[in-house]
Amino acid sequence: VSARQLVNGTPGDLVSIDDRGFNYGDGAFETMLVAQGAPIWWEAHVERLRRAGDALGIALPAPGKLRDDALRLTRGEQRATLKLVVTRGPSRRGYRADPTAAPTIAISLHAAPMVSADDARLGLRVRRCAMTLAAQPRLAGLKHLNRLEQVLARAEWTDDSVQEGLMCDVDGRPICATAANLFLGVRGRLVTPLLDRCGVAGIARAWVLARGDVETRAVAWSELETADELFLSSSVRGILPIARLDGQQRSAGPMTRELQAALWSEQPAFIPAGCEQ
Amino acid sequence: VSARQLVNGTPGDLVSIDDRGFNYGDGAFETMLVAQGAPIWWEAHVERLRRAGDALGIALPAPGKLRDDALRLTRGEQRATLKLVVTRGPSRRGYRADPTAAPTIAISLHAAPMVSADDARLGLRVRRCAMTLAAQPRLAGLKHLNRLEQVLARAEWTDDSVQEGLMCDVDGRPICATAANLFLGVRGRLVTPLLDRCGVAGIARAWVLARGDVETRAVAWSELETADELFLSSSVRGILPIARLDGQQRSAGPMTRELQAALWSEQPAFIPAGCEQ
Numbered sequence: 165v166s167a168r169q170l171v172n173g174t175p176g177d178l179v180s181i182d183d184r185g186f187n188y189g190d191g192a193f194e195t196m197l198v199a200q201g202a203p204i205w206w207e208a209h210v211e212r213l214r215r216a217g218d219a220l221g222i223a224l225p226a227p228g229k230l231r232d233d234a235l236r237l238t239r240g241e242q243r244a245t246l247k248l249v250v251t252r253g254p255s256r257r258g259y260r261a262d263p264t265a266a267p268t269i270a271i272s273l274h275a276a277p278m279v280s281a282d283d284a285r286l287g288l289r290v291r292r293c294a295m296t297l298a299a300q301p302r303l304a305g306l307k308h309l310n311r312l313e314q315v316l317a318r319a320e321w322t323d324d325s326v327q328e329g330l331m332c333d334v335d336g337r338p339i340c341a342t343a344a345n346l347f348l349g350v351r352g353r354l355v356t357p358l359l360d361r362c363g364v365a366g367i368a369r370a371w372v373l374a375r376g377d378v379e380t381r382a383v384a385w386s387e388l389e390t391a392d393e394l395f396l397s398s399s400v401r402g403i404l405p406i407a408r409l410d411g412q413q414r415s416a417g418p419m420t421r422e423l424q425a426a427l428w429s430e431q432p433a434f435i436p437a438g439c440e441q
Numbered sequence: 442v443s444a445r446q447l448v449n450g451t452p453g454d455l456v457s458i459d460d461r462g463f464n465y466g467d468g469a470f471e472t473m474l475v476a477q478g479a480p481i482w483w484e485a486h487v488e489r490l491r492r493a494g495d496a497l498g499i500a501l502p503a504p505g506k507l508r509d510d511a512l513r514l515t516r517g518e519q520r521a522t523l524k525l526v527v528t529r530g531p532s533r534r535g536y537r538a539d540p541t542a543a544p545t546i547a548i549s550l551h552a553a554p555m556v557s558a559d560d561a562r563l564g565l566r567v568r569r570c571a572m573t574l575a576a577q578p579r580l581a582g583l584k585h586l587n588r589l590e591q592v593l594a595r596a597e598w599t600d601d602s603v604q605e606g607l608m609c610d611v612d613g614r615p616i617c618a619t620a621a622n623l624f625l626g627v628r629g630r631l632v633t634p635l636l637d638r639c640g641v642a643g644i645a646r647a648w649v650l651a652r653g654d655v656e657t658r659a660v661a662w663s664e665l666e667t668a669d670e671l672f673l674s675s676s677v678r679g680i681l682p683i684a685r686l687d688g689q690q691r692s693a694g695p696m697t698r699e700l701q702a703a704l705w706s707e708q709p710a711f712i713p714a715g716c717e718q
Binding site for chain 1: 457524551572575585611
């Protein structure tokens with residue numbers, strides 16, 4: 165049996181209770197889809213992790229070392245999810261970080277994401293969460309380990325027919341889903357919320373932005389109701405239309421379909437079972 | 442050698458990388474002073490932990506069980522610091538919590554706090570931090586495990602002559618120190634910042650509030666400069682005057698002295714070496 169978890173390069177799944185990840189959420193993480201033995205968008209994920217490290221003052225290991233460790237877990241995996249957590253490592257009690265502390269690198273392999281053909285074709289059933297995202301520009305965009313807002317938002321519903329929740333900032337502007345980014349199609353143009361005060365800047369979101377003309381700006385909640393198209397992006401689940409937003413039924417639009425097709429063509433691992441050509 | 446760490450009642454210092462404390466900061470903690478074999482203000486700490494558990498939906502073990510575990514570590518300790526961390530426990534990947542997950546209880550014994558006679562008599566040298574506290578009413582007051590704001594604030598200085606940093610909310614109003622609460626003496630009356638949007642409601646702060654006439658309200662930064670007295674409260678370090686706030690020299694005032702004397706009389710463990718009668 166090959167290892168499914170590595171902590172600092174060694175098979176195992178244990179960290180010290182002195183780890184600053186455990187005590188303060190002092191670190192960041194990445195979650196990625198694995199296909200044909202390797203993580204998709206690996207470089208982009210490591211680059212975002214490095215940006216988080218820079219913001220928090222955590223020095224990451226050399227990219228080659230991270231990659232070697234990741235590939236030890238993903239080699240031979242046809243479809244899975246890989247999670248990579250980096251923390252400032254163990255330290256003495258107190259917020260002050262020991263500058264000589266060695267980061268903890270925890271890499272783990274998980275089940276492949278559950279995306280059905282209906283999720284991909286018709287879309288996800290989504291609700292608006294009451295839990296809001298506080299404005300903290302210093303941490304905005306980063307996938308750091310302080311995720312209680314997402315935990316509390318996801319705890320708002322237990323009905324399995326609802327698959328995601330949209331979170332707003334304190335001014336009621338939609339920012340992202342609990343574990344995905346949000347896009348609107350408005351009069352032939354894609355729009356995605358600005359993430360300068362809160363939210364996570366996703367890697368699948370970056371893929372969409374890199375494809376071209378997307379307006380990044382503050383969005384009002386009322387725009388979701390009038391938008392021609394709504395979809396979510398996730399580096400694990402891909403591009404998925406929104407089929408229902410609370411009481412409102414919606415259908416997948418042409419811009420969403422086109423992006424989804426482009427993604428599936430470029431990265432076939434995102435194609436759910438039943439959607440293959 | 443007696444145990445200095447217990448995880449779920451068993452000597453040891455390891456938790457799973459699947460623990461939601463490690464992944465999301467999904468939990469809360471308490472830090473307390475230990476004297477003559479037992480933690481000070483134990484009931485108040487457990488009560489605050491339970492409030493955090495209620496807010497996060499984490500069921501704590503019975504108080505008697507927590508107390509028995511804590512006393513296993515503190516028995517025979519003349520002076521130490523006890524830390525108690527409760528998380529939602531290990532779970533599958535994703536923000537959604539498994540309602541059957543069993544919380545992780547990590548209890549650890551640490552060195553006694555370093556408070557000098559000068560710290561207690563003259564006061565602490567304190568700076569204003571640039572890092573601000575985001576407004577999140579759902580988490581305000583709780584000592585949860587999402588503490589990157591405090592980590593980043595504490596990382597702003599390395600000069601050991603500065604002992605604490607004051608943090609403001611996004612509107613520039615002082616809220617608390619990185620690891621203590623703040624009090625002002627203004628025209629014979631004590632004032633402490635309102636913690637309805639951010640900040641941690643400390644147990645030593647609650648002790649001060651319970652002694653009587655303290656006004657809890659929004660405070661402007663300019664009031665710190667004109668206040669007659671300024672002090673910090675901590676359940677580990679006790680009541681300590683502020684001797685310098687950035688460039689401004691200050692001296693300990695009569696209200697601060699009186700409260701400190703009352704605390705030392707009630708809980709002699711807070712008396713630093715060199716300050717005994």
